Amino acid sequence: MDQHFPKSTKTRIVIVGGGFGGIELAKKLKDKDVEVMMLDKHNYHTFQPLLYQVATGGLEADSIAFPLRKIFKGQKNLTFRVTEALRVQPFENILETTIGTIEYDHLVIATGSTSNFFGQNEIEEHAMPMKSIPEALNLRSLILQNLEAAQIITDPILRDELLNFVVVGGGPTGVETAGAIAELKKHVLKNDYPELNLDEVSIYLIEGSPELLGNMSVQAQRKSEEFLKELGVIVMTNSRVKAYDGKVLSLLDGQQINSSTVIWSAGVKGAVLEGLNTTAIVRGNRLKVNEINRIDGHDNIYAIGDVSAMITEEFPNGHPGVAPTAIQQGKLLAKNLWNIMNNLPTTPFKYFDKGAMATVGRNRAVVDLHKIRFQGIFAWFTWMFVHLMTLVGFRNKLVVFVNWVWSYFSYDRGTRLIIRPYFKESNDESKLDKVS
Template sequence: MESHAKIEDLGKPRVVIVGGGFGGLELAKALRHANVQVVLIDKQNYHTFQPLLYQVATAGLDADDIVSPFRKILESQDNVFFRLAEVQSVDTAAQVVKTSIGLVKYDFLVIATGATTNYFGDKKMEKNSIAIKSVEDAIMLRNTVLNNFEKALQVGDVVEMNSLLDFVIVGGGPTGVEIAGALSELRKHVFPKDYRELDFREMDIHLIQSGPTLLKGMSEEASQKSLEYLRRFGVNVILDRRVKSYDGYTVTLNTGETLITRTLIWAAGVAGAPIEGIRKESVLKGNRYQVDEFNRITGYHNVFAIGDIAAMTTPEYPEGHPMVAQPAIQQGKLLAKNLANLLSSCALEPFHYDDKGAMATIGRNHAVADLKLFNKEYRTQGFLAWLMWTFVHVISLVSFRNRLAVFISWTWSYFNLDKGLRFIIGNKREPVPVEETAPKEVV
């Protein structure tokens, strides 16, 4: 019989939160004064500010700048217990969560596991491409880019050298657009100084979007302006094309066109990360749990889901709310109130998403912003949008240390046109040997 994890029993209703992303962390913080015991479980001991992962991947920020330890964030809350563990399954009948450190009993379970990269079943793409969903992914991408440039200095074949210098980014959402813009800045201001022997006019950046517009979900003005900026910065934006396959060397599009690259960055989609043990009837398209207006998973009275893993379908959001930070944060705050309401037999408050808009940066002094303030919409592009984006992202970081570190790094980079974190430490993706891939062919 499996033993229970060693966690002090406070004699209060226990709320177990699986996942310390934006939603799970906000819920834990909001339960500060509630008469409950909170157990937060995560496979990492830190919270990651995911919107800035691409900055780590492109040497703009250190990983330490965008992460903060859970124990430090929650140190003043006596009712919160953190456990570093991998959740394996849940037994809703016995009300226990099976983890790598043992069983954890709950009175209320909140699943906030977020999302994982969706390769749409393409195992070869999963093996050969690099996504940016974690700190490890971002560091691997940075290491791979720098390692490929080092290798480019050693090869004599022009085609093989170009394959090491060229990049293909799949997905025209905020992540794809932002990393394309960051790479174009590195190509212009940084790499030519580091690698003087390479001709960076040969470094091609391709951004492939399956639909007709970039930044789907934002305004037409934002989409068009981001396209204009990227093309001005020398990014080859390819619309209405899908990547059919990638073998580590040749990218084949659905039109039959091919591109050559050793670095394909996958930013094309995400899916929920469900836990074994929740009834399959409650899982919708995209591996998200169907929840009611109180974030309860359908079919359960004491099991909830918030954030990316939760699909609260409404006429306005027929596929669930956007898989971004704000819905998760707002759901976490409201669920804390509703758990207190449940314990005091009060009526629950339904969730209504306060959409504050969206932003994306395409590089230094260039960004797009669609804001919703006081029931009015405001749209701006260029330098003002870039200032807004910078301010919002700095103040949204969890700790003062993170805010200060990011502000200093960005200020230094702005005035010096430099990104100083160009070192190779840790894992990197070695290029697939040419002989193991399709014949060389450049289009």
């Protein structure tokens, strides 16, 4: 199905990616006399900060996904297509996609990021990433399958593999995931699996640096570790992963952990398209951009959000890969693109840092709002409020709120379903098959 999408007489702005930045950019162009075309490989926007709750049975996937077409309902100057962008032909102003070639006047790369395994192919093959809804659902299935299999297997080594859950990476995603699994153990497993010895279930959090939540305050770092240890998580800082073969995780210091569930949140890299100026690709596989998010070496191609790196004195490695960065860059780029088309001055990007936060579990969270820092139950309510307000769509806000209230008072998680069994290797039998 190779199609060609010829341009109209209007200026065409093609946006690749329906994340926070891409959506904000497209919305701000709603009333402009331009042709906007958005492309994404999914027909929905994913609220990535809550993926870990889908993976641990706290929320269903449709609670954190919202149809992109519904977001832009009524926006007459926008066309949306489900496709995967393959390659840019910058000299011809053409984007190659899985549904054909698309001409553009201005191209915006808002493709976000993917898991970074730092070239360790064996780990990439066996560890579980969590950057998309399908990956979160795979992880949920694997966790539940392992718990089911552990009811039958008596071999102590195999039981260790099934009941040891390892999270690699002590950033917000890693801390929140480890905390969620620990709460699953504390509040749910004793009811769902009464014959299971909970002392056999171990949760590890492995971080290569000396502290968790490296970008947050010392108070937040210490308190998050304290919260995790209260929940029974084994926190291992200054520990680096050497290898993982699907059964045994090996650390550089010689320690080994038997586990068939290793969750990888140790780093991300930009999802860069082929055909772009390779000298613009910097640390983290991000695209170096100037103060208006134009990619180095290109006149009419821009990058926003996680895939972009705006190098400044204040941010020598680029801005943080969080939703506020993408949203702010998307808003400003819409204004600057219109100014460029009308030969008006552009405005350089200035990041407004709203702070950082992370939750470890029920009544446990850490919040840094510049010089205002607090932890505990108030921080937890603050975290919930901010995430509810950032969710796209009233229905999603309501569903998530009801789920959280129910979980808070019932100490339960209602979506422990294996909808589609997950098999790590298609040429290998699952643990469940081996014992059936």
